[in-house]
Amino acid sequence: MTADLQDPTNVATAKSPNPHLVLASVLLAALVLPLSFTGGAIATPAIGRDLGGTATELTWITNAFMLTFGSLMMTAGALADQYGRKRIFVGGVALFVFFSVALTFAASVAMIDLLRAGQGVGAAAALAGGSAAIAQEFEGHARLRAFSLLGATFGLGLAVGPVMVGWLVEMFGWRSIFMAGAIIGALALVFGAPRMRETRDPDAVGLDWPGVVSFTGLLSLFTFGVIQAPESGWISPLVIGSLSGAVALLAVFIVVERRAARPMLDLGLFRYPRFVGVQLLPIATCYAYVVLLIVLPLRLVGVEGRSEIDAGLLMIALSGPMVVVPWLAANLTRWLSAGVVAGVGLVIAAIGLLWLGAVPAGANLALVPPILVIGFGAGLPWGLMDGLSVTVVPKERAGMATGVFNTTKVAGEGVALAIVSAALAGLTASNLRSAGAADRVGEIAQRVATGDLPHAAALAPAFDRAALIQSYLGAFQQLTWGLSAITLVSAIAAFTLLGRVKGEP
Template sequence: MNPELELSLGQPARARERASYGVLAAVCLAALMLPLTFVGVAVATPAIGRELGGSPLALSWTTNAFMLTFGSVLMAAGTLADEYGRKRLFSLGVALFGLSSLALVFVPSLLWLNLLRGVQGLAGAAALAGGSAALAQAFEGPARTRVFSLLGTTFGVGLAFGPILAGVLIEHSGWRGIFVSGALIGGLALGFGVPRMEESRDPEARGVDWPGTLSFTLALVLLTWGILLAPQSGWDSPWVLLLLVGALLALGLFIVVERRAFRPMLDLSLFRYPRFVGVQVLPIATCYCYVVLLILLPIRFIGVEGYSEIDAGILMMALSAPMLVVPFAAGWLNRWFSAGNLSSLGLLVAAGGLFWLSRIEPGQAAVERVWPLLVIGLGSGLPWGLMDGLSVSVVPKERAGMASGIFSTTRVAGEGIALALVVALLAGLLQHGLASLAPPGESLLAARQLAGGDLAASAGSLPTLSREGLLHIYSQAFSQLLQVLMVITLLAALVVRVALHEPRHPCQARD
């Protein structure tokens, strides 16, 4: 072939390749800001409570408001990206996230903070949906699997550095500095990543499935609200039962709507693929063995055990630092071992770390917590590095975008529900431990305060009980909670092992 002609034919291919990696750079930058603000707010919760006040329930919405809006509109945001342009929605989401982060710096009350956290969730959903859809179009085949695995690893990097960054910012500039960092990263994504993206859309897009979006959002809000209200009112409370039944009815309505829609937000036929179902278990499992600890442990370390924000952030690095290495190692090991085997092994390791951590009591040396936290992080990192790529590789190519949207929704909505359930369970275990030591009203209030990390307020509610007595009850309740999380993780490992079982690894089949 003529060298000049060959060169001219190669130029468009190289241009497309550069554009594809521009998309990857922009999306990964945006993927950093989401986990940084997620875990950063967890570390900052005690400081936020000291400055803005608020009940334990109100403070819990600093995280739940973000998770609810993020998880409930993620699939609808994917439809908007297909119709109006992936680059356009991604840019809008990143810009709105940055602006809401700046607004959070100036909030005068907890109510405004929670409202703006909800706006951040909407913006994060737009950014992630637009970015994921753009990646699915920019890469094909094995390259698509690799870039989605890299996207998941980027989330892990944000989670790894989030606690220590938050601790340093709180120590030197206050908790509002966390939101400044989110705005700066969003600005980098807009300034350096977005100009390198190319616009793409689905010419057959038919608009947002509003009935599906509204019914799904209603189900998620009612379920989370009911779970959060249960420790205060009791699981048999008429209000709690009404909220939970309403959530069930809204979920049923969502399923009916999606089955009848011409172009549904959620293609239920994907659940006919057993491996696709198995992949959805992975983010749920990591919610209970890893993500909830990113929220609960800083509250325990700072609010109950008296660590400074920086010391708590350093200690949390033992849990999150493996996310810098293990997901990459998982992708490398996947050349010889199946993703199902690696993921189930990782969950087994994480379950062992949870049991080990359950044996550590408040007051013991910090170094004794490092090793079980490392084990949990190492175990969680194996499925974490594989599940994003698996989400688009276990279904036909033409359904990769929908599969990615469902997986992201399962992950985010699952995190919100898991966090609400785990906090409710901890409050219930604490109330059970305090029941014999105080009247029901006082023990309920003290349990909620202690679950929220406010040891001083809990001690004030129970003046007859010593601080050491409260710590002992808290230690027992937290240990029982970790053992429940261990059981959930073990069950998930079994499901993943069965659903993602491969009789023979693809690499072996080629030999």
């Protein structure tokens, strides 16, 4: 999303006949994105039971989507500016629908991984093109309301997604969740495309291809290395080579962006301490909240053996606050600075994470209070960070700042998920070794961490299911300690860097 929301050259004089139908189309497309995010996690145990697949392949069901979605956000925004916002939006939604339909016919987990990566490409184009299109249809307070609705739609998708996905999986099987996404995407095309006008940035000079390739490559190599590590080992040539390649491409990306006439990422923005502080907020919410949208359903369904519907109902306590808490956060900035509100929210989330780690397996109502606390705490910075992304830099740099922020948010989710998945598998493996396991510990631990308990038990006949579950729960508690520590450090950064910054009204 690189369209400059403050640049009048980006706004055509003629508006669409009914801009509210354009907005409704973009909102429909936006609704399906969080459904795709949470849907893959809840469906993973069912996919594993049906199609088998290695532990690494099962991990990629979600990570493949997040990798392409996050790494291509800025690219899609630049393409929308140059070739047309409507064209990129329509093409993105069409790609998403195509890959969603193809997923309903997938015959292997490896094929699902590839198709999920394709889904992520479509999602990036749809969100970047759709957001830029909204910016052209509305001005002033109407534009702010439109983007607030876009954020609320994401919150609604996160809130209802787990229940909807759980019901679909239990009633019609895991393939139905992808067909549901295809239907919603098709509706967005039918209602929106005929009513959208085409707009471009007349000053667009082309795409920063060296930046695109190096950025996508470094994210891909880093994610692959982290996900592969539990199976191959952190010191294996494959993992070391992947992580070293990611570092090398990071250096290349920095050099390229410094020399580019119109870079994909203006590194000069990082001279503003408050801008750095804003980038830390989505990273913090990734570790305090977003990763739980994936890890917690795997625990509830795959490890504890709950039904998908029961897991979805429990997840409402985590995602439900995102519907109302961001509105509360915006109102609190009348009396408190945005940094204080965000920092307090992160402290609350950190407390909830510690509480969650202490909940034993099989607990029902005991799970609700801690995840409700996490959802409430994370909702406070979540409701402020989009507005802050354009208020902490000079007005003329707001467009680039928005693009960087959205890339940080989405790409950070994919990176955080890869790190947390690897950490959970590694901690589980350590607990299994302490309990006496010796053979294929890495693979067994990774199976448990992805919710594939039946195959894990088959690989470890000397351990009963209770021992495997106990090893996982110990690892889960250790993981929540680490997530809580990251969240508290982020809270301190929010107080320090953003303590005097006012939020968007």
